[in-house]
Structure formats: structure tokens, C-alpha cells
Amino acid sequence: MASAIETRTTRRPVPKRLAILLAVVAAAILALGAAFFQAPAANAAGSATGWVRVGHLSPDTKSVDVRLTSLKGGQVVYELDNVTYGQVSSYKQLPVGTYSVSMTSAGASATSKPVISASITVASGKPITVVAYGKNADLKTTVFEDDLTKPAADTARIRLVQAATVSKSVSVATSTGTWVAQNAPYGSASGYASVGAGKWTLDLTGKKKAATATASVNLASGSINTLFVLDNAKGGITIVPAVDSAATTTTPKGGVQTGGGYEATHEAPTFFGGFRTFAEANH
CATH class of the missing domain: 2.60.40 (Immunoglobulin-like)
Known part of the structure; x- marks a missing residue:
């Protein structure tokens, strides 16, 4: 009859100095791991976005083409064609940063002198409305923060x-x-x-x-x-x-669906859905 064999493991106590050293190493590893997993969050923050829409509110300024250009790299990121008085675009989601918004006479070349231009800042999670307003001889731009x-x-x-x-x-x-x-x-x-x-x-x-x-x-x-x-x-x-x-x-959802950036075909904006058009409001 086979006899059972009992095995025993004898554990020697870990020296106090070695235990302290192991604890320090473990803490360092945990810290490195935490830093590693936090890196994507930092990258996400760097790629945060806001929203911009543009309005033509100058009564004696003819139709304009609108372009938003990133000051970092000079890339056109949003274009609207043939925007008339009283029209406001839908919101365009853009990375945070500084942009130039310019309005040129409708149909003019991209190198034509703008009717008006301004610099705007897109902040993380913030929607803004950029408008040109006033008579053509004294045209102004302003930015409204939307809540x-x-x-x-x-x-x-x-x-x-x-x-x-x-x-x-x-x-x-x-x-x-x-x-x-x-x-x-x-x-x-x-x-x-x-x-x-x-x-x-x-x-x-x-x-x-x-x-x-x-x-x-x-x-x-x-x-x-x-x-x-x-x-x-x-x-x-x-x-x-x-x-x-x-x-x-x-x-955010704007009143009109207009354009979609440099990769989209350029289309003339339509008026606010569900409401009277500006032309109807004047009759």
C-alpha cells in the first residue's frame, strides 16, 4: 500500500531592508503604469473641439462666400458659398485653435480681397456664432458665445x-x-x-x-x-x-445645413427650417 507523502515548504522571513526595497520598486512600477494609461487622456485633451457658425447680417452687403482658415497650417476648414443677408450657417465642429474667417463677394476668386475678415478662437466644448453686421461702409464683425x-x-x-x-x-x-x-x-x-x-x-x-x-x-x-x-x-x-x-x-444643430468643410461640395445655404424665411418675413 502506497503511503502518502506529505510535502512542506519552509518560508524564510524576508529581511526588513529587502521588503522596503521591494515596496519602493512596486510603487514606482504602479506610478509608471498610471502615467502610461493617462497619456491617451492628454492626447484627447489636445484634440478637443468646439463649434462655429457664421451669419451674414449686413443689409446692404451683397451675397458673400465665407471661408474659415486655420492659422496653424493655413488650411481652409469650412466654406460656404453665396450666403445672403439674413442667413446663418449650421454649426461646424472644429479643433480648438485660432482661425481666420473671411467674406468675399460671391463668386470671386479665393485670392480676392475680402469684404471683411477677422480672427476667432475656438475653445474646447464652446459653441460660438460669428457675424458680419452693419452697413457695408462700416461693416463690423463680432463673436457671440452661445449657451x-x-x-x-x-x-x-x-x-x-x-x-x-x-x-x-x-x-x-x-x-x-x-x-x-x-x-x-x-x-x-x-x-x-x-x-x-x-x-x-x-x-x-x-x-x-x-x-x-x-x-x-x-x-x-x-x-x-x-x-x-x-x-x-x-x-x-x-x-x-x-x-x-x-x-x-x-x-449643436444650426438653423440651416450649409457646407461641410473643404472636403464637401459647396452649396448655397437655405433658410432656417421650420420658420419663415427672411424673404417671407418682409411681405
């Missing part, structure tokens, strides 16, 4: 961009008396007001007698909207609304 914080349930957020040259300031209120903006100065963007989702009638009041108007908008639940106040053909004011973001703060 796409999600509205509360069953509500919408709305703000005003005052680009009407016929009035130094404009006030807009809903038919129920909720102010969207009071005495908003020319060339400014108001803060955002929260209103219930649904159809609204808006009352516009400017400094001149002719600078009064009404407009109807249908604000979707969870949407964020901008009202662009512009000149109309009769010397008064009108509103062209745009949806900044429809129930999302992850990917």
Missing part, C-alpha cells in the same frame, strides 16, 4: 441678437408679457430667457415708430433658439429665428 445648457422639461430657451441698423435698440416680449430682451443695444446678444414650449407671438419695439413688428415662433420642448432682429425692405424691423440646439447639448 446650449439644456432647458427644463417642457420649456425652451430664447435670446435676441440685435442687428437691425434702423434702431439703436430693440425690446422683445412675448404676448403674455415675458421679456426676451429689453432695450438690447445694436450689435449685441441678450441673455437667454426661459419660456414654455409651444407657439408664441412676439412683440418687437424699436426706437423709431417704424421699428415695431410682431412675429410668430414655434419653440420645441428642450430647444434653444436665437432671434436675429434685422432690417426689412420697408425701413422697419423683422425677426428671423434660428434653432441653436434641438433637445441636445452634445452636438
Whole structure:
């Protein structure tokens, strides 16, 4: 009968100095590993993006072609053709950095002198709206920071961009008396007001007698909207609304789908979907 053989392993105690050395080495390995796995996060931060959209708000400036060019490398990253008064593009997602935005007469060569140009900065996670506004003889550009914080349930957020040259300031209120903006100065963007989702009638009041108007908008639940106040053909004011973001703060959605960067075919923008066009607002 085979007998069982019992084996025993005798463990010798590890010297105290050796134990300390092993602990130091293990800590170093863990630190190196942590640094290694954090490297992709740093790379991700370096490739962060923001969003840009462009608007033509100059009443006596003819159609323009718009180009956004990266100052780092000189590459054209966004192009829009034949942009007319009152049109605002969709958002274009771009890497963080500094860009040149230029507007040239529609159909002009890429080397033609721009009607206007400006330098803009795209910041991580930040949407901005770049507009050219004012009369052609005194054309200006400005950048508005857009806030796409999600509205509360069953509500919408709305703000005003005052680009009407016929009035130094404009006030807009809903038919129920909720102010969207009071005495908003020319060339400014108001803060955002929260209103219930649904159809609204808006009352516009400017400094001149002719600078009064009404407009109807249908604000979707969870949407964020901008009202662009512009000149109309009769010397008064009108509103062209745009949806900044429809129930999302992850990917901004502009009012019109226009272009897609240098790799896309160039197309003429269309007006804001779901709202009256600028031409319709002037009749």
C-alpha cells in the first residue's frame, strides 16, 4: 500500500531592508503604469473641439462666400458659398485653435480681397456664432458665445441678437408679457430667457415708430433658439429665428445645413427650417 507523502515548504522571513526595497520598486512600477494609461487622456485633451457658425447680417452687403482658415497650417476648414443677408450657417465642429474667417463677394476668386475678415478662437466644448453686421461702409464683425445648457422639461430657451441698423435698440416680449430682451443695444446678444414650449407671438419695439413688428415662433420642448432682429425692405424691423440646439447639448444643430468643410461640395445655404424665411418675413 502506497503511503502518502506529505510535502512542506519552509518560508524564510524576508529581511526588513529587502521588503522596503521591494515596496519602493512596486510603487514606482504602479506610478509608471498610471502615467502610461493617462497619456491617451492628454492626447484627447489636445484634440478637443468646439463649434462655429457664421451669419451674414449686413443689409446692404451683397451675397458673400465665407471661408474659415486655420492659422496653424493655413488650411481652409469650412466654406460656404453665396450666403445672403439674413442667413446663418449650421454649426461646424472644429479643433480648438485660432482661425481666420473671411467674406468675399460671391463668386470671386479665393485670392480676392475680402469684404471683411477677422480672427476667432475656438475653445474646447464652446459653441460660438460669428457675424458680419452693419452697413457695408462700416461693416463690423463680432463673436457671440452661445449657451446650449439644456432647458427644463417642457420649456425652451430664447435670446435676441440685435442687428437691425434702423434702431439703436430693440425690446422683445412675448404676448403674455415675458421679456426676451429689453432695450438690447445694436450689435449685441441678450441673455437667454426661459419660456414654455409651444407657439408664441412676439412683440418687437424699436426706437423709431417704424421699428415695431410682431412675429410668430414655434419653440420645441428642450430647444434653444436665437432671434436675429434685422432690417426689412420697408425701413422697419423683422425677426428671423434660428434653432441653436434641438433637445441636445452634445452636438449643436444650426438653423440651416450649409457646407461641410473643404472636403464637401459647396452649396448655397437655405433658410432656417421650420420658420419663415427672411424673404417671407418682409411681405
